[in-house]
Amino acid sequence: xxxxxxxxxxxxxxxxxxxxVKIEExxxxxxxxxxxxxxxEILAMxxxxxxxxxxxxxLLIVPIITTGKEHGPGVVxxxxxxxxxxxxxxxxxxxxxxxxxxxxxxxxGPNKQEVFFYDGGTHxxxxxxxxxxxxxxxxxxxxxxxxxxxxxxxIRNAQITDSGDYICVFPRLQxxxxxxxxxxxxxQVFKExxxxxxxxxxxxxxxxxxxxDRAMLRCEVRGASPKPKxxxxxxxxxxxxxxxxxxSRRGERYDITLLTTVTRTxxxxxxxxxxxxxxxxxxxxxIYVPYCAAAPKPDITVLGATESGVQLKCHVGGxxxxxxxxxxxxxxxxxxxxxxxxxxxxxRYNVTLCTIVxxxxxxxxxxxVEQEGSYQVIDQEINLSENxxxxxxxxxxAEGLLIGMFxxxxxxxxxxxxxxxxxxLKISSDEGSQRNANGSLNxxxxxxxxxxxxxxxKVLMEGQG
Numbered sequence: 097x098x099x100x101x102x103x104x105x106x107x108x109x110x111x112x113x114x115x116x117v118k119i120e121e122x123x124x125x126x127x128x129x130x131x132x133x134x135x136x137e138i139l140a141m142x143x144x145x146x147x148x149x150x151x152x153x154x155l156l157i158v159p160i161i162t163t164g165k166e167h168g169p170g171v172v173x174x175x176x177x178x179x180x181x182x183x184x185x186x187x188x189x190x191x192x193x194x195x196x197x198x199x200x201x202x203x204x205g206p207n208k209q210e211v212f213f214y215d216g217g218t219h220x221x222x223x224x225x226x227x228x229x230x231x232x233x234x235x236x237x238x239x240x241x242x243x244x245x246x247x248x249x250x251i252r253n254a255q256i257t258d259s260g261d262y263i264c265v266f267p268r269l270q271x272x273x274x275x276x277x278x279x280x281x282x283x284q285v286f287k288e289x290x291x292x293x294x295x296x297x298x299x300x301x302x303x304x305x306x307x308x309d310r311a312m313l314r315c316e317v318r319g320a321s322p323k324p325k326x327x328x329x330x331x332x333x334x335x336x337x338x339x340x341x342x343x344s345r346r347g348e349r350y351d352i353t354l355l356t357t358v359t360r361t362x363x364x365x366x367x368x369x370x371x372x373x374x375x376x377x378x379x380x381x382x383i384y385v386p387y388c389a390a391a392p393k394p395d396i397t398v399l400g401a402t403e404s405g406v407q408l409k410c411h412v413g414g415x416x417x418x419x420x421x422x423x424x425x426x427x428x429x430x431x432x433x434x435x436x437x438x439x440x441x442x443x444r445y446n447v448t449l450c451t452i453v454x455x456x457x458x459x460x461x462x463x464x465v466e467q468e469g470s471y472q473v474i475d476q477e478i479n480l481s482e483n484x485x486x487x488x489x490x491x492x493x494a495e496g497l498l499i500g501m502f503x504x505x506x507x508x509x510x511x512x513x514x515x516x517x518x519x520x521l522k523i524s525s526d527e528g529s530q531r532n533a534n535g536s537l538n539x540x541x542x543x544x545x546x547x548x549x550x551x552x553x554k555v556l557m558e559g560q561g
Contacts, residue, residue, distance in 0.1 A: 170276060170277055171277040171278070171279055172185065172277070172278050172279070173278075173279040173280075173281060174278060174279070174280050174281070175281045175283065176254055176280075176281070176282055176283070177254075177282070177283050177285045178254060178255065178256060178282055178283060178284055178285040178376070179253060179254065179285060180253075180254050181250055181251065181252050181253065181254065182250070182251055182254050182280060182282075183248055183249070183250045184201070184248060184249050184250075184251070184262055184264070184278045184280065185248045185278065186199070186201070186246075186247040186248050186249070186264035186276050186278070187245050187246050187247060187248070187276075188245055188247070188266050188269055188274050189274065190245065190269065191244070191245035192245055193242065193243045193244075193245065194214075194242040194243070194245055194246070194247055195216070195217070195242045195243055196216045196217075197214075197216070197266065197268065197269070198214065198215040198216065198266070198267060198268050199214050199247045199264060199265065199266050200212075200213050200214075200264075200265045200267065201213070201235075201249055201262060201263070201264050201265075202262065202263050202265070203228075203260050203261070203262050204260070204261050204262070204263055205260055205261060209228035209230060209231065210226050210227050210228050210231075211227070211228070211231050211235055211249070211262065212227070212231070212235045212236075212237060212249050213226060213227070214237060214247070219237065220232075220235070221233075221236065230257070231251070234251055234252045234253065235249055235250070235251050235252075236249065236250050236252070237249050237250075238250075247264060247266075251280075254280075254282045255282060256282050256284055258280060258282050259280055259281050259282045260279075260280060261277065261278075261279050261280075262277070262278045262279070262280060263275055263276065263277055263278075264276040264278065284373070284376055285376060286371060286373075286376055286377065286378030287376070287377070287378060288377065288378070288379050289375060289376065289377040290379075292375050292377060293321075294320060294321030294322065294348070294349065294372075294375070295320070295372065295375060295377045295379075296317050296319075296320035296324045296370040296372060296377065296379055297317075297318070297319070297320075297379070298379055298380075298381050299315050299316060299317050299326070299368040299369075299370055299379070299380065299381040300315070300316040300317075300318070300381070301313060301314065301315045301316075301368045301381050301382075301383045302314055302383070303383070303385065303417075304355070306385065306387060306416075306417060307387070308387055309359060309360055309387060310357055310358070310359055310387075311357070311358050311385045311387065312355060312356070312357050313328065313355070313356050313357075313358060313366060313368075313383065313385070314353065314354075314355050315328065315353070315354045315355075315356075315368035315381075316351070316352070316353050317350075317351070317352045317353075317368075317370045318351045319346075319349045319350075319351065320349060320350050320351075320352070320370065320372065321348045321349045321350065322372055322374045322375070323343075323350045323352075323372075324350065324352065324370040324371060324372045325370070325371045325372075325373070326341060326352045326354045326368065326369070326370050326371075327354075327368070327369045327371075328354060328356040328358075328366060328367070328368055328369075329366070329367045329368075329369055329380075330358075330361060330365075330366060330367075331361065331362075331363055331365040331366070331367075336356050336358065336366070337356065338354050338355060338356040339354070339355045339356065341353065341354045342354075352370075354368070358385060360387055364384055364385045364386070364387065365382055365383070365384055365385075366382065366383055366385065367380045367381070367382050367383075368380060368381050368383075384443075386416050386442075386443035386444075387416075391412055391415040391419050391465050391467055391474050392412065392413075392414075392415075392474075393474055393476045394410050394411060394412040394421070394463045394465055394474065394476045395410070395411045395412070395476075396408060396409070396410050396463055396476055396478045397409045397411070398478070398480070398484070399450070401484055401485075402452060404452050404454070405452045405453050405454040405455075405485070406452065406453050406454075406480055406484050406485065407450060407451070407452050408423070408450065408451055408452075408453060408461065408463075408478065409448060409449070409450045410423065410448070410449045410450075410451075410463035410476070411446070411447070411448045411449075412446070412447055412465050412474075413444075413445075413446040413447075414444045414445075414446065415444060415445050415446075415447075415465075415467065416443050416444050416445065417445075417467055418438070418440075418445045418447075418467075419445060419447055419465050419466065419467050420465070420466045420467075421436055421447050421449040421463060421464070421465055422449075422463075422464045422466075423449065423451040423453075423461060423462070423463060423464075424461070424462045424464055425453075425456055425460070425461060425462070426456065426457075426458045426460040426461070426462070431451050431453065431461070432451065433449050433450065433451040434449070434450045434451065436448065436449045437449075449463070453480070454485075455482075455485045458479075459479060459480040459481075459482070459485075460477055460478070460479050460480075461477065461478055461480070462475055462476065462477045462478075463475070463476050463477075463478075
């Protein structure tokens with residue numbers, strides 16, 4: 097007999113089955129929701145990537161457009177320096193996908209030139225013929241931006257000859273053809289191009305003359321070809337007034353000299369600039385002008401008497417340009433002196449010059465300071481007392497006597513030592529010794545004084561009998 101299940105057990109099994117089905121349905125729904133969310137995230141990421149790409153190209157184009165100047169309806173001017181990579185913007189008003197479309201870039205003017213051609217994936221850079229040789233290998237489009245309606249092109253290494261008017265044409269665009277105009281201006285960039293034959297070398301500049309508030313400057317440019325333009329400029333780049341340039345020619349090369357007179361500025365920096373437009377070469381040299389500090393009267397100091405005379409010191413400090421010091425007598429004769437001691441700080445010079453003088457008719461001596469370029473001559477004199485020179489003589493005389501006495505005693509000592517060494521000189525005290533002995537035998541006691549008085553020395557020379 098079959099056993100029957102209790103009704104409660106059957107109900108419980110049914111409830112468990114219904115719960116399992118519900119849980120499975122909820123899990124499927126959750127999985128579907130998660131999949132949908134992932135799809136939305138992927139879509140959002142793709143949309144974000146698309147927006148970023150669009151922004152990139154927009155940022156590439158917009159600055160050029162906004163900085164351009166209009167030269168008529170729809171004309172945009174792009175200004176770039178020579179050697180840069182300008183982008184010429186172009187996009188149809190429909191903003192449609194251009195991947196399967198046709199657009200054509202041309203340079204217009206007296207001589208039309210084919211710049212770039214695109215037709216459904218075919219263009220000058222992948223086999224299409226007809227591009228002008230001037231643009232060959234230098235012009236490119238933005239293939240990843242075609243689907244956003246961007247037909248802009250970039251020209252690599254822009255040259256002065258690239259300047260001109262360009263058109264971007266969509267001949268098959270519906271409902272009608274569209275043409276866009278762009279004006280490109282490539283500005284000449286001047287820089288040092290010393291590798292170019294004939295390029296001017298760095299100018300030679302120096303100060304010809306200088307005073308307290310003015311300076312004449314000279315600039316020389318040598319051996320340049322083609323003929324350079326030479327200018328003096330201040331630190332702000334302003335062109336300074338100058339004399340007529342002095343030009344000499346040797347074959348195809350030019351030597352140019354340019355003089356100018358400048359006054360004080362905030363920083364006193366000036367530039368000589370040589371420009372050769374034909375080869376885009378520019379080179380300059382700078383000079384700092386430390387305007388004159390007039391030399392004060394020099395300080396003269398008597399250092400004292402020496403064996404040779406009286407020593408004098410002349411000093412001048414804080415002077416520009418570098419001064420030249422000389423000692424002179426009252427007749428203007430230049431006196432012999434030691435090498436000057438020179439120090440410099442911040443373009444200002446300190447100079448000291450020493451000399452030794454002997455008596456003259458006047459005993460008047462001058463320290464003369466000259467400043468090259470400023471034509472300043474400053475003179476300071478000193479009158480020396482006769483007593484200074486007498487002190488020198490007395491000192492020399494006393495020292496001479498002492499030295500003479502010392503030398504005399506030294507020579508006598510040497511002669512005596514030599515004679516004694518050779519046996520030609522003997523000193524005898526025999527008689528004095530005998531007398532002292534006799535005195536002692538007689539009971540006499542001699543005092544040291546009497547001994548000294550009785551002591552006799554006999555000098556016996558060989559050859560005497």
